[in-house]
Amino acid sequence: MKIAILGTGGVGKAFATRLTDLGHEVCVGTRDVSKTLEKDGEAGFKHFQSLNPKVKLATFSDAAAFGEIVINVSKGANTMDVIKAASSNLKGKVLVDISNPLDFSNGMPPSLIPEYSNTNSLGEEIQKYLPDTKVVKTLNTMWNGLMINPALIGNGDHVNYICGNDTEAKKKVISLLNEFGWKKESLLDLGDINAARATEAVLPIWLRVYGAKQSGAFNFKIVS
Amino acid sequence: MKIAILGTGGVGKAFATRLTDLGHEVCVGTRDVSKTLEKDGEAGFKHFQSLNPKVKLATFSDAAAFGEIVINVSKGANTMDVIKAASSNLKGKVLVDISNPLDFSNGMPPSLIPEYSNTNSLGEEIQKYLPDTKVVKTLNTMWNGLMINPALIGNGDHVNYICGNDTEAKKKVISLLNEFGWKKESLLDLGDINAARATEAVLPIWLRVYGAKQSGAFNFKIVS
Numbered sequence: 001m002k003i004a005i006l007g008t009g010g011v012g013k014a015f016a017t018r019l020t021d022l023g024h025e026v027c028v029g030t031r032d033v034s035k036t037l038e039k040d041g042e043a044g045f046k047h048f049q050s051l052n053p054k055v056k057l058a059t060f061s062d063a064a065a066f067g068e069i070v071i072n073v074s075k076g077a078n079t080m081d082v083i084k085a086a087s088s089n090l091k092g093k094v095l096v097d098i099s100n101p102l103d104f105s106n107g108m109p110p111s112l113i114p115e116y117s118n119t120n121s122l123g124e125e126i127q128k129y130l131p132d133t134k135v136v137k138t139l140n141t142m143w144n145g146l147m148i149n150p151a152l153i154g155n156g157d158h159v160n161y162i163c164g165n166d167t168e169a170k171k172k173v174i175s176l177l178n179e180f181g182w183k184k185e186s187l188l189d190l191g192d193i194n195a196a197r198a199t200e201a202v203l204p205i206w207l208r209v210y211g212a213k214q215s216g217a218f219n220f221k222i223v224s
Numbered sequence: 225m226k227i228a229i230l231g232t233g234g235v236g237k238a239f240a241t242r243l244t245d246l247g248h249e250v251c252v253g254t255r256d257v258s259k260t261l262e263k264d265g266e267a268g269f270k271h272f273q274s275l276n277p278k279v280k281l282a283t284f285s286d287a288a289a290f291g292e293i294v295i296n297v298s299k300g301a302n303t304m305d306v307i308k309a310a311s312s313n314l315k316g317k318v319l320v321d322i323s324n325p326l327d328f329s330n331g332m333p334p335s336l337i338p339e340y341s342n343t344n345s346l347g348e349e350i351q352k353y354l355p356d357t358k359v360v361k362t363l364n365t366m367w368n369g370l371m372i373n374p375a376l377i378g379n380g381d382h383v384n385y386i387c388g389n390d391t392e393a394k395k396k397v398i399s400l401l402n403e404f405g406w407k408k409e410s411l412l413d414l415g416d417i418n419a420a421r422a423t424e425a426v427l428p429i430w431l432r433v434y435g436a437k438q439s440g441a442f443n444f445k446i447v448s
Contacts, residue, residue: 111342111421118335118342118428141429154447161429190432197335198432204342204422205385208414209446218448222433223378224441
């Protein structure tokens, strides 16, 4: 499948590599292609492309046009700007949103950006801004290594929430999650996109557990 | 040990019964003793006391005076009023706070009370109001049946967070948690009381999972 990834950071690169390995065609979107390619060194995108030559790089808008499914991995504070830049080519598409509205202005660990939390969320804000796009929120409650390879810990038996207004879109995303290694019994459908306010609110406890364990290689499992 | 419970609702009654069964002397605190005893029927406190004659009932202030450890189980929206009513007898004491700042004014499921969430919490607010009391936040991230009997599900292997500024106070509370059945490896110390803003923020996802499962008999386990 043709998949677009909005965001060139570590999470975007990890998704690009994993999706390419799974046989998908991947285009990563960025604000300014030439600027993204300017950065030298191992953290730069030029170096990444030299190791992953099949991965395309384009503007947010062109990447969105390329993807049958579009995955937003941008930092929460930038997400709405990224979505606006890509919006003209997101109509009718499935948009997987894994962003979190983290606010670093109050020190560490970060809190949540007030306007996108408690009675709102980034997932909902994106859906409101793009009424003709099928926003599916998932994977945002864990370390990115686990998002694309859940079997790294506990035989993959830990929870990944999914929510969104469109049932068919959720089915498509679940199919992709299965390719990553997510088992059916580890996925919990929480209903409409407004459940994103709950999954994004997992971050405060995630960050404290991360602080206590000094490792991101953990996730929550629901015991009953 | 002499233990006070602030709150006469279902959670307070469950704690009173369990603590009495464990051999503790229990006094439940309420705003108005005669009013609390007025209510007839099976949900009333008079009926409860007829089944649990060892459990005392007193004002919030008198109950606080009685308890070596005081447990706040009042509804989050009322907690600061309850704490103020008991405050003159809370100096130097260990106060276990299991309340959550739930806001029902935006419909169901509830959101969090803005002034006590994200960059603040009820746990922190109580500690600020009572600088000479040792506030320990714990047990607030699950159904009350599990708080006092974790072995009800999953062999008791699921997480209970604890936080507070005073190490000795946390040790005393851990000892009580052990009596309830909490194993050492299920308790995760998140540090100072400001971690209460993270554990109280578990409620949004807890409420959504509760909605999906239609049962409160579940808890989260940390898999790594």
